[in-house]
Every structure is written in structure tokens, then in C-alpha cells.
Amino acid sequence: MTKSARADMITVLAMQWNHRKVENLHKTLSMRFVKTTQKAQTEVDNLESLKQELNISLEDTEQWVLEVKQWAATDSNQTRHRKRRRLTELKKKLRERILQYNTIDTCTETIDTEAACSLSEDVILPWEAQGDMVNLRTKRRLFDQVMLVRRMEEEKVIIVKEMTQHCQNLRQALEKLDHLLHQTKDDIRNQSMFHKY
Known part of the structure; x- marks a missing residue:
């Protein structure tokens, strides 16, 4: 197959694909919307259900979203490097404090140092459980x-815009066809009048 024949074949296939896409676009858009x-x-x-689980109000939700956005805005590579270094220091101090806590006679349960220092969500330290502070992970x-x-609400808006645009394109195509139909009728009428004389 020559280069030009291959290019022609690809062009024809692309045109067919576009034609099928336009023919089925209404079905695709409606399925996406549903x-x-x-x-x-x-x-x-x-x-x-998450808000009920966390027992928070709409105002709290907005406040938490704002706090996470502010945290994300201040998070950069340099900041992360400093935070990692600081985190290492804090883990060292945490190990020391846990060891101190575990040696207190009045404590009924001991804390697994490695699990606590892994910063896993599953580990809740006794002093965290007593306060009303909410961690950043939550x-x-x-x-x-x-x-x-x-994002889902934005997606719905985008799909509605695409559906509207598709309807407008179909109306424009219909108007062009209607115009061509009237023009063809006029041409036929003019041709028949011309042949009569």
C-alpha cells in the first residue's frame, strides 16, 4: 500500500468514525448524564453518612474544607522537606514520651511505640481520644x-452543556437542509417554467 493510499484510507476511516460518533452522540450523552x-x-x-458518622454540621464541614485548602496552599517542596525533618524530630520525642507514659503505674494499657510512630490512622493515642481536636486525616x-x-455536580453541568451544543448543531444542520430543500424546489420550479417557454 502506498503512502497516499494509506493516508486516504485513514481519512475515510476517520470520517466514518466521526459520522458514527455524531449519529450516536445523543445516546452517549444521555447515558453519561444518567x-x-x-x-x-x-x-x-x-x-x-460521613457527616453523620463524624457528627458535624454544615458549618463545620465548610470550616474543615477551608482548613484543608489552606493546608494544601502552604504545602510546597521546601515546606514538605522542613515538615519531614520536623516530623522525624517529633517521632523521636513521641517515642520518648510513649516510653515515659508506658512506665507510669496508673496507666491501664501500654502503647505500642512502633505502631504509634508509624502515624497510622488506626492508632489513637490516649491523649488524642480525650480531646475534641480532629486530626488532619479526618x-x-x-x-x-x-x-x-x-466534581460530580460539575460533570453534570458539563454534560448538559454538551447536550445543548449537540442540539444546537442538529438544529443548524436541519436549517441548512431546510434551506437546501427550498432552494432545490425553487430551482426545479424555475427549470420547469423555463422549459415551458
Whole structure:
């Protein structure tokens, strides 16, 4: 196959693909809209259950989202490097404090030093459990769910815009066809009048 024949074949295949895409676009867009709407409702339900689980209000949710955004805005490579260094120092101090805590006679349970210093979400230190402070991981979990709901809502808006644009394109094509039909009728009428004389 020559280069020009291959280019022609690719062009024809691309045109056919575009034609099939336009023919099925209404079905594709409507299916996407239904799926996105269902997914958005699921994520809204997940957000509501998370808010109930965390026992927080709408105001608290907005505050946590703002705090996570502020934290993310201040997070850069240099900041992360400093934080890692500081985290290493804090882990060392935490180990020392846990060892001190474990040696206190009045403590009923001892703390696994390695598990606590791994900063896993599963480990809740006794002094964390007593306060009403919420850790950043919990706030980020809520933040991620809020952002997911917002993305789903944005996706719905985008799909509606695409559907509107597709309808407008179809109307324009219909108007062009209507214009060509009237023009063809006029040409036929003029041709028949010309042949009569």
C-alpha cells in the first residue's frame, strides 16, 4: 500500500468514525448524564453518612474544607522537606514520651511505640481520644468526599452543556437542509417554467 493510499484510507476511516460518533452522540450523552446523576446521588449520600458518622454540621464541614485548602496552599517542596525533618524530630520525642507514659503505674494499657510512630490512622493515642481536636486525616477524608460531590455536580453541568451544543448543531444542520430543500424546489420550479417557454 502506498503512502497516499494509506493516508486516504485513514481519512475515510476517520470520517466514518466521526459520522458514527455524531449519529450516536445523543445516546452517549444521555447515558453519561444518567450514570453521572446516579453517581452524584450516591456520593451525596456517602457525604451525608460521613457527616453523620463524624457528627458535624454544615458549618463545620465548610470550616474543615477551608482548613484543608489552606493546608494544601502552604504545602510546597521546601515546606514538605522542613515538615519531614520536623516530623522525624517529633517521632523521636513521641517515642520518648510513649516510653515515659508506658512506665507510669496508673496507666491501664501500654502503647505500642512502633505502631504509634508509624502515624497510622488506626492508632489513637490516649491523649488524642480525650480531646475534641480532629486530626488532619479526618478532615482530608471529609474534604475528599466534598470535592468528589462537587466534581460530580460539575460533570453534570458539563454534560448538559454538551447536550445543548449537540442540539444546537442538529438544529443548524436541519436549517441548512431546510434551506437546501427550498432552494432545490425553487430551482426545479424555475427549470420547469423555463422549459415551458
